[in-house]
Amino acid sequence: MVAKPDDKQADLLQGTLDLLILKAVSLGPLHGYGVLLRIQQISGEELVIQQGSLYPALYRLEHQGAIASEWGDSENNRRAKYYRLTTAGRKRLEAETEKWNRMAGIIAGILRTTPESL
């Protein structure tokens, strides 16, 4: 099921697409369309990926060695290109996750600030 972007759905923050792809693929090998579906699924349909930007991002990550690809059979027996996380990609995912969480914590802390707590 393809969702169309509308106001209810959150825009993807700049630079987070790579992180999301790495996370999606870390849960098990996926083809390109599968990556799209999984991100939408685990975000509870809140996030929508521009289909156009997905493939350049996949190629970029593969080019950098964070994911690797292999041709295999899809659920309905079509040849599809499956991506999986490499060791280098796993390290990168861990590092980026940690960075993201720290940043999110800092931002959240700042946003929680009230005049009294100063």
Place this chain on the structure above:
Amino acid sequence: MKGQSWLSRRSAELRSWLRAITQRRRVEREMAAELEFHLEAVTADLIHAGKSPEEAARQARIALGTAMTHKEGMRASMGLRWVDEARADLRYAARMLRKSPGFTAIAAVSLALAIGANTAIFSLAKVLLYDRLQIPRADELKLLRWTGDDKVVAHSMWGDFDNSPGGGQTSSVFPFPVYREMSLHPSGMRSLAGFKEDGMNATVRGTARRVAVAEVTGNYYETLEVRPQIGRAIQPSDDVVSGSGNVVVISDALWSREFGRSPDAIGQTITLNQAKLTIVGVNPPRFTGAKNVLQSPDMFVPISLEPLLSLHRDKGSDLANADFWWVNIVGRVKPGVEESKAQQGLRVQLEAAVRSLCTVKDGDTIPVLQLVEGSRGLRWADRLFRKPLYVLLAMTGLVLLLACANIANLLLARGAQRQREMSVRMALGAGRARVARQLLTESLLLAVLGGCGGLLLGYLCRNALPGLLTNPWENFSIQVSFDWSVFACTTAIILSTGVLFGLAPAWFAAKTEVSSSLKESAQTTTRRRRGASGKALVGLQVALSTLLVVGAGLFIRTLTALSSQDVGFNTDHLVLFDVNPPDARYPAGKDVALHEELEKRMAALPGVQYATLSGTAYIADSMSNSDFLPEGEKFDKSKRTAEDFNVVGNNFFSTLQIRIIGGRGFTSQDTATSPKVAVINEALAKKRFPGVNPIGKMFRADRDKNDLIRIVGICADTYYYTLREGPPAQFFLPYVQQKEVHGMTYQLRTSLSTAALAPMLRNTVQGIDRDLPVTDLRTQREQINASLQIERALAALTSGFGVLALALACVGIYGIMAYSVAQRMNEIGIRLALGAQPAQVRRMVLRESTWLTLAGIAVGVGGALACTRLVRSMLYGVGPNDPVTIMAGMAVLVAVALLATWIPARRAAAVQPMQALRHE
């Protein structure tokens, strides 16, 4: 370590990129398949959700967007984008160059010539002036030299000798006993090795030939740290007592020539100056001995064999003679010892050794020792070739500059023509960098074309150039290997010129407003600027050409002056060759008898009109001199009493056709037992017997002996050792009246060629002695040409450069004038329409180019006047500011300029007014 490491990421990128480049078609196929699958999967999902198949397919395509754009993004992700762009640029550049074949050919050929000439000359200069000996750590090797004043104790010497700049003399030969004494415990040095190179007669596998031999001390190989490629080196044990080791190590070249690189060579016997020696080793291929870096002696033998190889019966061995200076010494400084300390120590040792071993008379001074750079041997090539090579290097540098100016001019002109194209491209949204990159690709492609041509030319010249510096009969060859670093350097210079001037139009294009340069009227502004810089470049080309043409003219005039010199004897149909009987087999007296026999047999050969011989060949850069003390004159140390002389055959004067002016020449009545006689030349008569008739006068030719020689005749003057110095005073003695003469040069007056004579001569000589070779067979003309080798090479190369320069200047002038005419088409049309005659228009164009040329010539002549002074010492019969040469050079340039302008001028005169007014 956190995250993906930088290295793993880069290496993954490289792998992925290489894969994408090499398997491009597969990558493209997979990209298409992947997007195809995506569309199908989305469509299937939409159908599943209840859409009709057509509607589902449509929506899926809309959701994905344009596949082309995605693919472009995917390619960019893999780093393929710039590759694609470069490929497109290259294709476009190739198409542009193909479209203007004239421009491409001129640019590429001028680049090729400049790169080729530079590579060849610089490679040659590198070998002749900078290459080091092929031994481990050559830079550590030191050569021992000494300097002394004019009363230095070394009276009797065999080796290099120079007047040192501060007066006095300098040399690098030492007496062998002094060497032995110093080498026992050399101060501050690890060891001192002695060596001497000499020519000897060898019989290898049955053929007698002249070979170069190095006599070396037992520690020579150890000191140089060289190991033979097969067999063993000469060891200290070979050198213990005189004649202890009858062994020889042969050069790699001799090994391949005579033994076909067979290991069986080891253990074979060769005859060297009648001594039988066993081959024990073969030197490594690039080892040339310690004396020079260009060519190796054929054989290396222990110096202890010296008495066996050259026995002067009356003098005793040179190894024992402490007053004969002849051995060269090299060594390495001990690690940790300062060079100045070592030199100081050796100085003291030399002084002590000379005082204890040599005969030091009253007033004799002790030479002062110096340690000098030994990594280039005795550096004789430096002395011979340094100046000519500097001239050639300077000239090739100018040619390079000219070629750069040419390419700059051509590219600028093209850039101006394409101004509109650039503006259109930018107007259509091309980035400045993108346009620049495309121009760059074109320049680079052009440079690569020129580079390939240059590579080919440089490779061919590499073999041709050394041929200009060596003569055909001595088998001495200068090996110049193709030098990649030189080629790379030259190419880099040319490339950067190409890049610089290729980009200039892009720079101008970027500066002009797109809209303004698209309008016709605005073009003139940029054109005027480009016209000025183009004219300056052409002026520079003319100036450089003037300089080169004047330089070439001076060297050509020097060569003609030298080779048209009347040497005083008839040089036509005169064949020379050498016979060097080894001292061991032909001691004093026997050698004279041998030459007498040979002279007789030579004269009897069919086709030979006259045969004679002399101790020294003429115009061969060698000479003999001896005391000349007329009877009654006392030997005076402070006065120079030596005169040039030669020992000659009895029919020397008739064979060489030297006129006898007074008295008589030698006859068959002058024999070993008849009274001693001499002939002197006019110059000597004038110099030593002014106002007196010298015929009948007596003189002594040796200060220590009282034998008086009677002057019986006066002959005409002849040149002697070189063409550069006029006829010196000379006297002649019959060789039959000498005690010993060693090797002699034979002169045959014959109409036969050397090739026809060679077997006859060989048979005649070897009919007397099987081991005696005939060497250096050449004609007297060839001998004179050989002495002019450097002058000839200089004249040939500089005139080559001159022609090249003229061609480049011609192209430059043509280009700028053709452009100027094209640009002024309108104006010319108006002039013609208003009644100007075609001849007037032609004159106008010619005048413009003449002014440009004259300005260039003026600058060039100014430069030439400043530069030619530097080569004054290399000129002969012509001054550095020779007006004839300069005028001729100017005339040639004006002629070339007129020639180059003729076509554009004619084109301008032929313009139809209507057509021209419609133009643009």
